Amino acid sequence: MAKKQFKAESKKLMDMMINSIYTHKDIFLRELISNASDALDKRYYHAMSKGESGIARDEYKIRIDIDKESRTLTVSDNGCGMTAEELENNLGTIAKSGSLDFKSGVEKGSEVEIIGQFGVGFYSAFMVSERVCVLSKAQDSDKAYLWESSGVDGYTVKEAEKNEAGTVITLYIKANTENENYDKYLEQYTIQEIVSKYSDYIRYPIMLNMERTELKEGTEDEYETVIEPTQLNSMVPLWRKNKNEITAEEYAEFYKSKFYDYDEPLKTVHSKTEGQVSYDALLFIPKHPPFDYYTKDFKKGLQLYTNGVVIMDKCEELLPDYFSFVKGLVDSADLTLNISRETLQHDHLLKVIAKNLEKKIKSELEKMLKSDRENYEKFFSAFGVQLKYGLYADYGVNKDTLKDLLLFTSSFEKKPVTLKEYVSRMTEEQKTIYYACGETVDKIELLPQTDAVKAKGFEVLYLTDDVDEFALKMLFEYEGKSFTNICAGNLDLDSESEKEELKKENEDNAELLSFLKESLDGAVSAVRFTNKLKNHPVCLTSEGMMSLEMEKVLSNMPGGEGAKATVVLEINREHKIADTLKSLYTEDKDKASKYAKILYAQSCLIAGKSIDNPTEYCDLVCELM
Ligand code: ADP
Numbered sequence: 001m002a003k004k005q006f007k008a009e010s011k012k013l014m015d016m017m018i019n020s021i022y023t024h025k026d027i028f029l030r031e032l033i034s035n036a037s038d039a040l041d042k043r044y045y046h047a048m049s050k051g052e053s054g055i056a057r058d059e060y061k062i063r064i065d066i067d068k069e070s071r072t073l074t075v076s077d078n079g080c081g082m083t084a085e086e087l088e089n090n091l092g093t094i095a096k097s098g099s100l101d102f103k104s105g106v107e108k109g110s111e112v113e114i115i116g117q118f119g120v121g122f123y124s125a126f127m128v129s130e131r132v133c134v135l136s137k138a139q140d141s142d143k144a145y146l147w148e149s150s151g152v153d154g155y156t157v158k159e160a161e162k163n164e165a166g167t168v169i170t171l172y173i174k175a176n177t178e179n180e181n182y183d184k185y186l187e188q189y190t191i192q193e194i195v196s197k198y199s200d201y202i203r204y205p206i207m208l209n210m211e212r213t214e215l216k217e218g219t220e221d222e223y224e225t226v227i228e229p230t231q232l233n234s235m236v237p238l239w240r241k242n243k244n245e246i247t248a249e250e251y252a253e254f255y256k257s258k259f260y261d262y263d264e265p266l267k268t269v270h271s272k273t274e275g276q277v278s279y280d281a282l283l284f285i286p287k288h289p290p291f292d293y294y295t296k297d298f299k300k301g302l303q304l305y306t307n308g309v310v311i312m313d314k315c316e317e318l319l320p321d322y323f324s325f326v327k328g329l330v331d332s333a334d335l336t337l338n339i340s341r342e343t344l345q346h347d348h349l350l351k352v353i354a355k356n357l358e359k360k361i362k363s364e365l366e367k368m369l370k371s372d373r374e375n376y377e378k379f380f381s382a383f384g385v386q387l388k389y390g391l392y393a394d395y396g397v398n399k400d401t402l403k404d405l406l407l408f409t410s411s412f413e414k415k416p417v418t419l420k421e422y423v424s425r426m427t428e429e430q431k432t433i434y435y436a437c438g439e440t441v442d443k444i445e446l447l448p449q450t451d452a453v454k455a456k457g458f459e460v461l462y463l464t465d466d467v468d469e470f471a472l473k474m475l476f477e478y479e480g481k482s483f484t485n486i487c488a489g490n491l492d493l494d495s496e497s498e499k500e501e502l503k504k505e506n507e508d509n510a511e512l513l514s515f516l517k518e519s520l521d522g523a524v525s526a527v528r529f530t531n532k533l534k535n536h537p538v539c540l541t542s543e544g545m546m547s548l549e550m551e552k553v554l555s556n557m558p559g560g561e562g563a564k565a566t567v568v569l570e571i572n573r574e575h576k577i578a579d580t581l582k583s584l585y586t587e588d589k590d591k592a593s594k595y596a597k598i599l600y601a602q603s604c605l606i607a608g609k610s611i612d613n614p615t616e617y618c619d620l621v622c623e624l625m
Contacts, residue, residue, distance in 0.1 A: 003154035006092060010123070011152055018126045018151050028124040029191070030198035030257050032075045032169055035121060036062045037202045039079025039167060041310050043139055046080065064195075064208045064232075068186050071173045077204075078166035081138040087147040087157050091122060091134060126151060128185055129171040139165040195232040198257055203308055206233045237308050239282040239331060243270050255284045259327045263287045266379055269328075269364050273356060277349045279332035281357060285364075286327060288382050293325065300324030302357075305331035317347075318354045322390020322402060323361050325383045330357070358401075365405055369418070377416055380407045388471040396474040403475055408468070409441050411450070411460040419478045422459060431492075432484040435461040437469050437549035438608055448536035448606065449486040455534060456493055460486060466553045473545075487607065489543040489568055494531050505529050505573055512585045512592075516569070519593035520600050523612070524569045527596070533572035540603040541568045548607050569600050594620050 006014060040060045047055075055078065065074040082090060125132050130150060137144035144162035149155035162168070174182045184190045188210055195206055210230040216222040238246060238254045252264040265284035272280050283302070292298045300321065301314030308331060319326055334349055369376045380387075384407060391402045407416035412425065422433060434453050438444035444462045453460050463469055472483045484491060494502065506513065506528050516527040525543065533539060542548050542565040554563035571578055577599070584592035601617040604610070611617055 003156055004088075004092065005154045006152070010092065014123055014126060015152050025124075025127045026194045027198065027257070028127055028171075029075070029185075029194050031121045031124045033062060033195070033199045033202060033206060034257065036075060036077035036079060036167070037204055039077050039081070040204050042080040043078075043165070045311065046139065060204050062202070062204055062206045064191060064206065066186055066188060066191065066208075071175075071186060073171045073173055073185055073191075074168060075171075076166065076168040078164055081141070081165045081167055082134075082136040082145075083138045083141055084143075084145045084157055084159075086138065087134065087136060087145055091147055091149075092155065125169070125171055128173055128182055130174050131172040133170040133172075134167060135160055135162055135170070136167040137162040137165050141165070192230075192232050196234075198253060200233045201236060201238045201254065202233050203235055203237060205231045205235065208232055237305075237331070239270065239280045239329065240308065246270070254282075255327070258329075259284065259286075261286055261290075265327075266375060266382075267364065267368060269360065271360060277332060277334050277352050279330055279334070279353055281328065281330045281353075281360070283326050283328035283357070283361065285379060286325060286382070287378065289325065294385075298324070302326070303329035304335070305329060306335040307331070307333050311335070315350075317350055318357060320354075320358055320390070320398070321393065322387050322398065323358065325386060326361055362401060362405070369405065377407065380416065385465055385467060388465065388467045391471045392467060392474045399475055403478065406471070408435070408461040408463060411445075411454055411462065414441065417461075422461065423479050423481055425459060426481070427457075430458050432482045433461065433478060434458050434484055434486050435463050435469070435472065436486045437463045437547065440464055443608060446606075447487065448533045448539045449491065451534050451536070452493060452532040453486050453491070463549070469547060469549050470553075485542070485547050485549075487539070487541060487549075488547055489541045491532060491541075498531055502529060502531050502573065509582065512582060515585060515589070515592065516581070516596040519596040520569070523567075523600060525566050527569045527571065529573035529578060530570040531573065533570070533575070535572075535575075536606075537572050537575045537577045538599050538603045538606070539570050540600075540607045540609070541570050542566060543568055548609060552609070569596075569603055571599065594623070598624075 005011070040062070044057070044060060059078070061078060063074075063076045065076070066072075067074075132149055134147040135144065136147070144160045145157055146160035147155060147157050171185075173185050174180075176182050188208060191208060192210070195208075199206060207229050209227050211225055211227050213223050214226050216224045238250065248268075251268045251270070255261060255265045255268070256263075264287070266287045267285040269281070269283040269285075271283075281302075290298070299314050299316070300319050301312075301316045302318040303310060304312040304315040304318070315330075318330060330353060332349070332353065335347070365376070365379070368379065387402050387405055391399050391406070404418060404420060407418060408422075409415070410417040410422065419433070426433075436444045436447060436450055436453075438447065441462045441464060444450060444460075444464070450460060463472070469485070475483070477483070509529065513527045513529075517524060520527070524540075530539075540548065542551075544566045546554075546563065546565040548565050548567065551563050551565040554560035571581070577595075581592060581595060584595060598617065598620050601611045601614075
């Protein structure tokens with residue numbers, strides 16, 4: 001029979017598994033057991049929702065068999081099974097979720113990360129097997145099929161015999177190599193150990209026929225081998241246990257296996273709630289965003305259980321978007337088993353749980369911010385953007401929930417600070433919260449305006465994410481203090497007399513300034529002198545609601561092409577260039593006009609804005625050289 005080829009991405013992954021140097025090979029068993037458990041859930045749920053009794057609950061089982069002679073390890077379940085198409089689709093490709101991007105991934109050393117990130121599940125069997133057979137019969141089907149593969153060169157699917165619905169996965173364990181002991185996977189004690197380490201909480205019995213040698217009854221020196229079906233797992237879901245009985249390692253293992261992360265969670269929150277609605281919640285904040293977190297493929301949600309039986313894998317309603325990074329589960333006996341998407345939206349209890357969880361997550365984050373700053377900063381660099389989007393979204397309805405969770409890098413020690421910390425350091429004299437936008441902290445520090453504000457002794461928040469300024473605009477004020485973009489026109493740093501002087505200077509040179517403006521052909525709404533530039537010659541300042549940074553962000557969005565900030569070219573009145581312009585205006589107007597163009601182009605470059613006509617700019621500069 002012709003072999004079918006794996007999809008390209010699966011093939012790469014398969015290849016990686018076969019030649020794996022992954023140090024946690026043991027996890028293959030956890031993956032197969034989890035799949036079996038899911039299959040049992042599906043069968044059970046299917047039966048329940050159709051009102052059928054199906055097979056009795058206590059007949060649902062996972063079985064492990066070891067055969068040393070044929071070097072096989074078998075994992076069987078009587079779950080939902082798979083049809084021929086399902087075998088093809090589920091095991092012929094792993095790229096169901098779409099965007100497996102291997103371009104940057106498969107180099108040495110990144111293996112662990114990939115294996116962890118994609119939760120490759122079934123494929124991990126190839127880390128320890130030279131051949132894998134999957135015999136499966138779907139529930140409600142009278143045909144069974146055998147899927148078989150020895151690795152990258154493809155797989156076959158053919159009809160086969162099987163009585164009961166379910167799946168039997170047979171692994172032909174590899175021979176030992178110099179560096180690797182595979183024989184151990186044919187030892188009952190190894191299997192027992194792996195199951196109790198990784199799969200103890202699985203809610204179906206995992207059975208293994210354990211052999212032991214016993215003194216034969218009635219004799220004193222004759223021994224016999226007794227085979228006894230033994231349940232390897234305790235079946236108590238982790239979240240049902242008492243907090244003080246669970247070690248950090250157990251939580252971490254549970255998290256890693258259940259939510260496909262190669263790393264431990266940054267924070268674990270385990271809570272039991274009694275009241276209007278009773279539930280257990282086990283929540284995790286990951287250390288880093290999953291690979292698809294910032295894509296539209298990402299789906300938020302918590303697993304939903306009722307009485308230990310899973311009823312939904314990703315219940316979106318339980319998490320607000322701004323906490324979408326939280327992973328975990330909720331188990332409540334108060335929910336009905338056959339809750340569906342439609343009834344869910346109206347489910348009052350679910351809303352109550354969601355509201356409580358939101359409060360809980362918020363207070364845990366606040367706690368972390370207060371007493372574990374280092375981890376909070378890690379958290380914020382992974383997920384802070386999400387909080388800022390949350391603040392901005394829905395016309396800011398959640399701003400009060402989120403405003404105290406935000407961090408911004410500050411000119412003060414260049415460390416992340418909260419708005420509260422910023423405001424607490426403000427002096428009498430300082431009326432407003434200063435911020436500046438740019439691609440990086442370093443670039444913002446180089447802005448001429450930054451110098452000016454810092455010279456006054458004021459702290460500046462450095463905003464480097466696209467969403468930052470939008471979030472602050474949505475916030476409008478914090479503890480009665482407004483926000484001021486230091487690159488906007490209303491930066492009010494001068495004393496009254498300085499203001500007077502500047503006003504006069506601008507009036508006296510009104511003709512020159514409007515000539516310069518005309519030379520720029522509508523690019524700026526005005527040209528004027530300023531006091532705020534210390535040693536720098538020029539800057540670009542925005543006026544009105546839209547800042548330069550907002551123009552940049554919006555114009556990169558679909559439909560945002562027309563976004564334009566109103567800008568003013570400001571020239572340092574103390575700088576030599578101011579005098580040069582004044583004299584050129586009387587002596588050589590043509591040159592003054594060229595100077596205006598050069599200065600405008602330079603102010604754009606400083607502001608991180610591209611110049612409209614770089615060729616003209618170069619020609620003009622060269623003309624002067
Ligand atoms: P994942 O479990 O992450 O979806 P896997 O590669 O482990 O990925 O499995 C792929 C799919 O194959 C599963 O989603 C499931 O639909 C199917 N599958 C795997 N093992 C079984 C099993 N024992 N019984 C029924 N279906 C299974």
